[in-house]
Amino acid sequence: MTDHPETEVPMAAPDERPRWLDSKANVTKVAWALYIVCAIAVLFDFVIHRHGDTGFDETFGFYAAYGFVGSVLLVLVARHILRRIVMRPEDYYDD
Amino acid sequence: MIDFPPGLLLILGALPVPFLRGWLRGIWMLALPVAAFALLYSLPDGNHFQIAAFGQELELLRVDALSRVFGYVFIIAIFLGVIYSLHVRAVEEHVSGLIYAGAAIGAVFVGDLVSLFVYWELTAIASVFLILARRTPEALAASMRYLIIQVGSGVLLLAGLIVRWHETGSIEFGHIGIDGAGGVLILLAFGIKAAFPLLHNWLQDAYPQATPTGTVLLSAFTTKLAIYALARGYAGTEELIWIGVTMTAFPIFFAVIENDLRKVLAYSLNNQLGFMVVGVGIGTELALNGAAAHAFTHIIYKSLLFMSMGAVLHRVGTTLATELGGLYKTMPFTTVFCIIGGASISAFPLFSGFVSKSMILSAAAHEGYYFTWLVLLFASAGVFHHSGIKIPFFAFFAHDSGKRPKEAPLNMLIAMGLASILCIGIGVWPSALYAILPFEVDFVPYTDSHVLSQVQLLFFSALAFTVLMRTGLYPPELRCTNLDTDWLYRRVGRAVLRNITKTAGAIQARFYGAVNRRGQRFLVQLYRHHGPHGVLARTWPTGSMVLWVALLLFAYLFLYFIDIF
Amino acid sequence: MLAQHLPALQVVIPLLAAPLCALFRRGFIGWLIAVAANWLAFAASIGLLIRVLNEGVISYAMGGWAPPIGIEYRVDLINVFVLLVVSGVGAVIIPFARTGTAARFNDTDQAWFYTMYLLALTGLLGVTITGDAFNIFVFLEISSLASYVMIAMGRDRRALTAAYQYLIMGTVGATFIVIGIGLLWAMTGTLNLADLAQRIPEINDTRPVLAALAFLTVGISLKLALFPLHLWLPNAYAYAPAVTSAFLAGTATKVAIYLFLRFFYTVFGGGGFFSSTPLPEMFLVLSIVAMFAASTVALFQDDVKRMFAYSSVAQIGFITLGISFVTEAGLTAAMTHLFNHAIMKAGIFMLLGGVMFRLASVKLEDMAGIGRKMPFTMGGIVILGLGLIGTPGTSGFISKWWIVLAALEKDQWWLVALILVASLITMLYVGRIVEVAYFREPSAKAASVREAPLAMLIPAYVLVAATIYFGLDTNWSVGLAQQAAADLLAGLY
CATH class of the missing domain: 1.20.5 (Single alpha-helices involved in coiled-coils or other helix-helix interfaces)
Known part of the structure; x- marks a missing residue:
């Protein structure tokens, strides 16, 4: 899966100036921004009345909860169940 | 107005390419899709081009609303693909790419199964060179597996059409259905190309092995041709809903643990096809519109995503997540384009995926397929998770690999830029896309309710990713092979x-x-x-x-x- | 006047031209004579076709002696179809022959080669046109002996053993045929096929006639290389000079198939008798085994000529499969494939001759990367290979289409599946060549080669063009085959 690119890939210079995202604190700031946006998004449920086709999706916070739980389940199942079944060494098919 | 099949125009236009050099070749290859577009635009609905062969009347240019949508987007895809690959010197890649696209476009406009079969096999044979052109032993092996399966699909189609001809006395390519043995065989043939569950693995096997430019084209045509064929022949076949639902759900689990980012994209491609198959299975006007619209937007944003990963492969030589990270520092444009592609596939409001995918979800809910609807919703959250977040995150951010490759070549950037404009343009002004859909559209994507629901779903999916990342529960990227079928x-x-x-x-x-x-x-x-x-x-x-x-x-x-x- | 004697001219022209070549002992003159004779023979075949289409069956009394005492030449749709294939394929091959033979043989040997070629052509045309059973044997021997020499002239020393085997097996086959004919003669007192066709059906359940049938079956099976009697074929095709391989692949087995049809359908009385014997089942089984076993062997060959030789055995399986159905569709499929396969295989062997000419080898490993060096040669092989697979747009597709239709008509679903799988195997071995020729780095040998000379390419491309043409316009190939099939089933002669 590894090709030789047309030239060697340049590597970072030792004296490279760190970027804003390189700081752990700033990454935490981004995370907090996301938490706040999420909170606002849920609170909007009080302002806008969502009309669903199914009935149950009009429940407060339905999409938020479904999105969160669904994603967590997806990752955990993939990590703990699927990987256990299908993961093999990288050179599995080479012989 | 000239009555000539646009697909054939591309195929014939590909023939002089080996004899052209430098900028002349570039201009010629760019002119071909433009000419094909103009040609298609000028053609009114109806049957325009018949030939007699094998003792049958073959219908080579049936223009109607359904074929027109797919025709347009295929031409757009090859246009973008040509720009994206202008820097490639290997002529066989250009020729096979054009023939491949021409065959797919040709297939969209045929009116009978025999011609469909001919183009069907041509897409298989032409496209295999895009994989072979990578010239690695793995690519060679994968291309042979790919070819056998693709041609196998053609053989099934041939068998099915003969049986169907025997049963009904007609080779017309209209609604087929699964009442006869012929219909079942043909469905199986379409199903292989559409990557139905258990028939899907050629896709994840072969696409990551193709050249950077080859995968962009591969992702556009073969599977969407199958979706078109399903929409034409099996609209309203309820079994397809179940097949489609399975397709949306299972690939995303594989996508989460896959290390090769182009393979992640191949799995998410499979998942997106599921949405379209569900749309075809539901078969109402709204659902079919949704399937066609989703195919349209999907081709563009999926090309965009594969282009961004192709650029990474071109510059870094690998798309393994374990080898990447921090590339945003030197490939800022590619990063932005990749994020636009990710936002589109995740169906963020104002991006193209939103205006098409919501049609399919609404159709499922309207018709009372609640379970289906729930799975599709789950899959929507999941696709954001791995295509919207994982791809850009692991390639361009995440742990800094220390690699500082050059920004992608100019032609790649232009192609990605154009694709990004289309993604946002369609997302902001969906009416242009809605105008060319097979049926009258009275669907409004941008209502408070829709937008809010989608925003909540996606942000909380992102929240889940963040929480899992920061708590260390997210599976680490590992160099590994994951078994599939x-x-x-x-x-x-x-x-x-x-x-x-x-x-x-x-x-x-x-x-x-x-x-x-x-x-x-x-x-x-x-x-x-x-x-x-x-x-x-x-x-x-x-x-x-x-x-x-x-x-x-x-x-x-x-x-x-x-x-x- | 001339038209009146066309049946005789068909055979006499190449027969007289043959010693002429030997007389001049000059390669170029010999070649000119061979070209002229072959083209005239082809013209005669076309003339015969026109006459048959206009006036029906032609009966021509050789030397003016009325049949059944004299030898009768009898031309109907079935054999005029085969005559066209034989003289037509020859007419394309013989211009091609010049370059290769001139480069390898001295003048005398060249003249000798053309003499043998013309004799082989005479023999094959004679077998096809004659209406006399013993005459069939004589012409068979002429063609076998001439082909024997043509094979032995191959540059590989194994050509000698191959030719020897070919001779032995050919002789065994011919002997069996003559025993069969002798038994028939003993029972009926006539050697005239039309007469036999009248008398045999009344006594076709007697033991001598059945014994004759068995001898004829085996003898002809040998000649047409039906599995498992194909063992002589791969070596003969592989080690013979390109002209010989192309000519034999395109004509010799095809004439044997004609003989089979003539004896079993015409002489023994229409399709009814044929299907009352266990022969169709035997043929069905052997054909399928041939399709698979030979294709699989082909898949693993490293010598490309041998690969296509085994492919011939498999393709003959497709033809005999069609025959075994004993239906109009099946016979149409068989006749169509007889026609199409003759064109494709002759073309492939000619192009391989071009490869041999430049590369001095047709080993797969030596052909690595040759696709860029010899684009037209390899391009032609790929197109013809696609034809063998049965790709739409080539004549091979038409053949497959009819065979599948014939199987469907009998509701043999499993057969359809087998036919399609066999096509997949064909795809694999053609794919192997494509992969080696286009996607490998050029071998040491291939690095310095050039495109084959035009004098070789042009004739080969006539056949490439024909393969595509007959894939699109089927009026001639299928149209004639269909009529011929109907005549065969009805036992008309």
Whole structure:
């Protein structure tokens, strides 16, 4: 899966100036921004009345909860169940 | 107005390409899709081009609303693909790309199954060169597996169309349905190309092996041609809903644990196809509109995503997540384009995926398929998770790999830029897309309710990713091979075959050994007594031939005589 | 006047031209004579076709002696179809022959080669046109002996053994045929096929006639290389000079198939008798085994000529499969494939001749990367290979289409599946060549080669073009085959 690119890939210079995202604190700031946006998004449920086709999706916070739980389940199942079944060494098919 | 099939225009236009050099070649290749677009635009609905062959009337240019949508987007895709690959010098890639696209476009406009079959096989044969052109041993092996499966699909289609012709006396490519054996065979053929569950693995096997530019084209045509064919032949076939639902759900689990980012995209491509298959299965006007619209937007944003990963592959030489990270520092444009693609596939409001995917979800809910709707919703959250977040995150951010590659070449950036404009343009002004859909659209994507629901779903999916990342629960990227159904033919099948040939070889050797020993002894005896022909027994092949002759003669005598007793 | 004697001219022209070549002992003159004779023979075949289409069956009394005492030449749709294939394929091959033969043989040998070629052509045309059973044997021997020499002239020393085997097996086959004919003669007192066709059906359940049938079956099976009697074919095709391989692959087995049809359908009385014997089942089984066994062997060959030789055995399986159905569709499929396969295989062997000419090898490993060096040669092989697979747009597709239709008509679903799988195997071995020729780095040998000379390419491309043409316009190939099939089933002669 590894090709030789047309030239060697340049590597970072030792004296490279760190970027804003390189700081752990700033990454935490981004995370907090996301938490706040999420909170606002849920609170909007009080302002806008969502009309669903199914009935149950009009429940407060339905999409938020479904999105969160669904994603967590997806990752955990993939990590703990699927990987256990299908993961093999990288050179599995080479012989 | 000229009545000429646009697909054929591209195929014929590809032929002079090897004889052109430099900028002349570039201009010629760019002019082809432009001409095809103009041609298609000028054609009114109706049947325009018939030829008689194989004793049948073949319909090569049936223009109607459904074929037109797919025709337009295929032409857009090849146009973007040509720009994206302008820097490539290998001529076979250009030629096969154009022929491949031409075959797919041609297939969209045929009105009968025989012509469909011809183009169907041509897409298989032309596209395999896009994988072979990578020129690695893995690519060679994968391309052969790909070719066998693709041609197998064609063979099934051929078998199905013959059976159907036998059953109905018609080779017309209209609604087919699964009432007859022919219909089932044809569905199977379409299903292979559409990567139905269990028939899907050629896609994840082959696409990541193609060249950076090749995968962009591959992702656009083969599977969407299958979606078109399904929409044409099997609209409203309820079984497709279940198939589609499965397709949306299971690939995303594989996508989460996959390390090769282009393979992640291949899995998410599979998942997106599921949405379209569900749309075809529901079969209402809204659902079919949704399937067509989603195919349209999907081709563009998926190309964009594969282009961004192709740029990474081109510059870094790998798309393994474990080898990447921090590339945003030197590839800022590619990063932005990749995020736009990610936002589109995740169906963020104001991006193209939103205006098409919501049609399918609404159609499912309208028709009361609540379970289906729930799975699709789950899959929507999941696709954001791995295509919207994982791809850009691991390639461009995440742990800094220290690699500082150059920004992508200009032509790649232009192609990605154009694709991004289309993604946002369609997302902001969906009415242009809605105007060319097969049926009248009275669907409004941008309502408070829709937008809010989608925003909540996606942000909380992102929240889940963040929380899992920051708590260390997210699976670390590992260099590994994940088994899929290809295990059946790459491991089990090969082992079985090896055993069979070994055993068969041994049996055969023993059998022939025995026959030859006996035969030779017999002949030696025979000819020793008959003097001058002794020479015959000496070279055993001749001897064994004569033995066979004798055996057969006795067999025939016996068989004929037994009849009259 | 001339038209009146066309049946005789068909055979006499190449027959007289043959010693002429030997007389001049000049390669170029010999070649000119061979070209002229072959083209005239082809013209005669076309003339015969026109006459048959206009006036029906032609009966021509050789030397003015009325049949059944004299030898009768009898031309109907079935054999005029085969005559066209034989003289047509020859007419394309013979211009091609010049370059290769001139480069390898001295003048005398060249003249000798053309003599043998013309004799082989005479023999094959004679077998096809004659209406006399013993005459069939004579012409068979002429063609076998001439082909024997043509094979032995191959540059590989194994050509000698191959030719020897070919001779032995050919002789065994011919002997069986003559025994069969002798038995028929003993029972009926006539050697005239039309007469036989009248008398045999009344006595076709007697033991001598059945014994004759068995001898004829085996003899002809040998000649047409039906599995498992194909063993002589691969070596003969592989080690012979390109001209010989192309000519034999395109004509010799095809004439044997004609003989089979003539004896079993015409002489023994229409399709009814044929299907009352166990022969169709035998043929069905052997054809399927041939399709698979030979294709699989082909898949593992490293010598490309041998690969296509085994492919011939498999393709003959497709033809005999069609025959075994004993239906109009099946026979149409068989006749169509007879026609199409002759064109494709002759073309492939000619192009391989071009490869041999430049590369001095047709080993797969030596052909690595040759696709860029010899684009037209390899391009032609790929197109013809696609034809063998049965790709739409080539004549091979038409053949497959009809065979599948014939199988469907009998409701043999499993057969359809087998036919399609066999096509997949064909795809694999053609794919192997494509992969080696286009996607490998050029081998040491291939690095310095050039495109084959035009004198070789142009004739080969006539056949490439024909393969595509007959894939699109089927009026001639299928149209004639269909009529011929109907005549065969009805036992018309």
